[in-house]
Amino acid sequence: MPVIKPRKSHVDVHVRIRPLIDGELERQDAPLLFETTTSRSGKMTSLAFKTPKTPSHDVETVEVLGGFQVPKSKPKRDKAFTNFTSVHQEVSNAAFFDATVAPLIDEALAGRTGCCFAYGHTGSGKTHTILGYGDERGMYELATTQLIAAMTGRNVESESTHDHLKLQVRFNEIYNGDAYDLLADGAKCFVREDGYGKVQIRSETSVDSVTGLVSTDFSSSHLATTEDELLAIVHRGTAARATGNSNVHRTSSRSHALLQLELVSDRILALRTAVALKEAELGRCGYERDALDM
Secondary structure (H helix, E strand, C coil): CCCCCCCCCCCCCEEEECCCCHHHHHCCCCCCEEEEEECCCCCCEEEEEECCCCCCCCCCEEECCCCCEEECCCCCCEEEEEEECEEEECCCHHHHHHHHCHHHHHHHHCCCCCCCCCCCCCCCCHHHHHCEECCEECHHHHHHHHHHHHHHHHHHHCCCHHHCEEEEEEEEEEECCEEEECCCCCEEEEEEECCCCCEEEECCCEECCCCCCEECCECCCEEECCHHHHHHHHHHHHHCCCCCCCCCCCCCCCCEEEEEEEEEEHHHHHHHHHHHHHHHHHHHHHHHHHHHHC
16 A cells, blocks of 8 residues: 655645637637746746737727726736646646646545546636546546556455455536436435535435435445446446536536545445444434334
8 A cells, every 4th residue: 555645735736728729719819928937845836927918008098988088997917826736738638647636546545535626717628637538538537547557456466355446436417506416317416514524415315104214325326347337437427417508618518527436345335334224223213212202
């Protein structure tokens, strides 16, 4: 098992600057001008944007109704941003993965939780980066390759098949403020906070017609032991996503996808089932006690 040093920061921010897209090239938009500087420690990068001058840049006044001349407002053209872990331009998904997501794989194999998400406006390249485009594989697919390879190596060394690792996959979508299960024909889910203060995506609440007990479960999950199995599961969920178009992107997803890959084993799954049954039993006892007190 890899030895992971404690992290000084819980969040790393990586910037990826995409090239101009077709619509911007057709309009002959000017590319961004920027400079990057690295801190003395070599761990943080600053990014400074310089907006190109336009023909109206040197205009001092503008004419308004009535022929009056008023000073022309001049918004700040240069902007600086700091404290990025890294800044990338004109790099492949594979190169970006090696610098950003790959370290999370070792942490997951050490029993920790790693989270990676893309943030940006429509057309900024989130889907291209996370899910890939054409022949270029995305972050989740590249992570899958590493996870499956490491998992297979662990299983070869394991003496008990009951402890063989496999990937449990959940795939949900947040759309118009509601949650859906992409692996269960888009069934509606609910975002809940558990007793430990953690956010959970749960299936629809059910009520036992006999006892009146209320119960919920996690959104549906599928197990994968090979890369092909996992990719087939994710492709199925991707096809179920809500899509649309915008002024910037012709095929924007118009939603937020949440893909969860968890390393589990038959032993872990059996223990979880036992715990769930015990919780249900305790809940039933409490219900019967309350019923007797009434």
